Amino acid sequence: xxxxxxxxxxxxxxxxxxxxxxxxxxxxxxxxxxxxxLLNADAAGVILADARGVLHVVASTxxxxxxxxxxxxxxxxxxxxxxxxxxxxxxxxxxxxxQERWPRFSTALAEVGFASAHAxxxxxxxxxxxxxxxxxxxxxxxxxxxxxxxxxxADIATIGLLQERAVRQSGLIAEQLQTALDNRVLIEQAKGxxxxxxxxxxxxxxxxxxxxxxxxxxxxxxVARQVVxxxxxxxxxxxx
Amino acid sequence: MTMTTQILAAIGAQHRDGQPLTxxxxxxxxxxxxxxxxxxxxxxxxxxxxxIGTSGAVASRLEEIQFDLGEGPSLDASRSDRTVGSxxxxxxxxxxxxxxxxxxxxxxxxxVTAVPLSVGGVRLGSLSMxxxxxxxxxxxxxxxxxxxxxxxxxxxxxxxDRIPSVDLTRDALHPDLGxxxxxxxxxxxxxxxxxVKASVGMTEAMLLLRAHAFAADRSxxxxxxxxxxxxxxxxxxxxxxx
Numbered sequence: 001x002x003x004x005x006x007x008x009x010x011x012x013x014x015x016x017x018x019x020x021x022x023x024x025x026x027x028x029x030x031x032x033x034x035x036x037x038l039l040n041a042d043a044a045g046v047i048l049a050d051a052r053g054v055l056h057v058v059a060s061t062x063x064x065x066x067x068x069x070x071x072x073x074x075x076x077x078x079x080x081x082x083x084x085x086x087x088x089x090x091x092x093x094x095x096x097x098x099q100e101r102w103p104r105f106s107t108a109l110a111e112v113g114f115a116s117a118h119a120x121x122x123x124x125x126x127x128x129x130x131x132x133x134x135x136x137x138x139x140x141x142x143x144x145x146x147x148x149x150x151x152x153x154a155d156i157a158t159i160g161l162l163q164e165r166a167v168r169q170s171g172l173i174a175e176q177l178q179t180a181l182d183n184r185v186l187i188e189q190a191k192g193x194x195x196x197x198x199x200x201x202x203x204x205x206x207x208x209x210x211x212x213x214x215x216x217x218x219x220x221x222x223v224a225r226q227v228v229x230x231x232x233x234x235x236x237x238x239x240x
Numbered sequence: 241m242t243m244t245t246q247i248l249a250a251i252g253a254q255h256r257d258g259q260p261l262t263x264x265x266x267x268x269x270x271x272x273x274x275x276x277x278x279x280x281x282x283x284x285x286x287x288x289x290x291x292i293g294t295s296g297a298v299a300s301r302l303e304e305i306q307f308d309l310g311e312g313p314s315l316d317a318s319r320s321d322r323t324v325g326s327x328x329x330x331x332x333x334x335x336x337x338x339x340x341x342x343x344x345x346x347x348x349x350x351x352v353t354a355v356p357l358s359v360g361g362v363r364l365g366s367l368s369m370x371x372x373x374x375x376x377x378x379x380x381x382x383x384x385x386x387x388x389x390x391x392x393x394x395x396x397x398x399x400x401d402r403i404p405s406v407d408l409t410r411d412a413l414h415p416d417l418g419x420x421x422x423x424x425x426x427x428x429x430x431x432x433x434x435x436v437k438a439s440v441g442m443t444e445a446m447l448l449l450r451a452h453a454f455a456a457d458r459s460x461x462x463x464x465x466x467x468x469x470x471x472x473x474x475x476x477x478x479x480x481x482x
Binding site: 167170173174175182185188189190191192195197 | 282284285286289358359360362363364396397400401412413417418421422424425426428429430431432433434435436437442468
C-alpha cells in the first residue's frame with residue numbers, strides 16, 4: 001500500500017462516525033494510534049475540554065503518554081496547554097527552549113524516555129475542543145508535511161467529535177420533549193380519575209395531587225402515574 | 241447553503257412575536273410546493289397529541305380530525321417512522337383510512353404525503369402535505385418536502401431547547417408546543433373520568449370517547465366536555481347486558 005493509500009484509509013476510518021455504536025473513546029484511540037503510525041511518533045494522547053472547559057486526558061497509546069498528559073494538567077504547563085491556548089500547533093520546540101518554557105514537563109519527559117513532544121489542536125473554525133500530543137523517543141523534528149498531515153487527521157477527528165456531540169444533544173432534547181408530553185397527558189388523565197372518584201372539579205383535583213406531592217416530596221407526575229394506575233386513592237391523597 | 245438552512249433562514253426572517261415558527265414553516269412549505277395545506281403535529285407513543293402548526297383552516301381541520309378518528313396519514317407516518325401518503329384518496333375500494341379519506345375529500349383534498357419527524361429513533365410527530373388534485377410529488381418536490389422535514393425537526397428541537405433550565409425538572413414544554421397540547425387537556429381528563437365511571441383502562445376509555453364522537457358526528461373535544469360536565473354517560477357495550 002502506498003502512503004497515500006494508507007492515509008486515505010485512515011481518513012475513511014476517522015470519518016466513519018455515523019455508526020450505531022459510536023464510542024468517543026474508541027474513536028480517539030484510533031486517532032492516536034494512526035497518528036503514531038503515520039507521523040513516526042512513539043506515543044500519542046488526546047486532551048479534551050468538557051462542556052465547562054475542564055480538561056481531561058481521554059486517550060493515550062501508552063501509560064507514559066498518559067502520565068505526561070496528566071502531569072501537564074496538574075502542573076498547568078506543557079506543549080498541549082500552549083496549543084489549546086493558541087489554537088495552533090506547538091511543534092519542534094528544542095531541548096533548551098523546552099526546558100525553559102516547561103521545566104517540570106521537560107524533566108518528566110526525559111525521565112520516561114522521550115526526547116521530544118509536539119501538540120496539534122483539535123479545532124473547528126473558532127472552537128478548540130482539545131489537543132493531541134505526540135511523543136518521540138528521538139529528538140525528532142516534524143516536517144511541514146508532517147504537521148499538515150497531523151492537523152488534517154486532527155481536523156477530521158474534531159468534525160466527528162462535534163457531530164457526535166450534536167447528535168447526542170438532539171437526542172436528549174427529543175427525549176425530554178417526549179417525556180414532557182407523556183407527563184402532561186398523564187396529569188390530565190389523573191385529574192379526570194380524581195374528578196370521577198371524588199366528585200370534585202378539575203382545579204380541586206389538581207390541588208389534591210399538588211398538595212400531596214409537596215407534603216410527601218414527590219413529583220406531581222409521579223403522583224399522577226399512581227393515580228392513573230389506581231395505586232393511590234383519593235382517601236390516601238387526602239389523609240397523608 | 242443547504243435547502244434546509246435556506247428554509248430556516250427564510251422563516252426566521254419572517255418571525256415576529258405572536259406567530260409561531262411552526263405556523264410559518266407550514267405556510268412557507270405550502271407556498272413553495274403549491275399545496276392546499278400543510279400541518280405539523282406532535283406525537284408520542286400513545287399517538288397524536290397536538291397540532292402545533294398549520295398553514296390554514298383546511299390543514300388544521302384535517303389534523304384535528306385524525307386525532308378525533310385515531311386514523312390517518314400523519315399518525316401512520318409518525319408510528320412507522322416512514323413517509324406515507326395517497327396519490328388519490330378517492331380511488332380504490334379498500335381504503336387505508338376510510339373515515340379520514342371521506343373527511344379529506346369533503347374538505348377538497350385529494351392527495352396527501354405525510355413525513356415523520358424523528359430524531360435518532362425518538363418519534364416526535366409528523367409534517368403532512370395536502371393537495372387539492374390527485375397525483376404524486378415529483379422528484380424535485382420530494383427533495384423539497386424532505387428539506388422541510390429537516391427544518392421542522394430543527395424548529396422543534398430549537399423550541400424545546402429554549403426552555404429555561406429551571407423549568408426542565410417540571411417537564412416543561414415551550415409555549416408554542418405547550419398551548420396546543422393544553423387544548424386537548426379536557427380530552428385526557430375525560431379519558432380518566434370515563435375510565436373510572438365505566439371501569440375500563442385508559443386506552444379503552446379513549447376508544448369509547450372516539451367511538452361515541454364518531455357515531456354522533458361530533459368533535460372529540462365537545463364529547464369530552466359533556467362527559468366531564470356529567471351531561472353525557474358513555475357505557476361500554478358489554479356492560480349493558482349486565
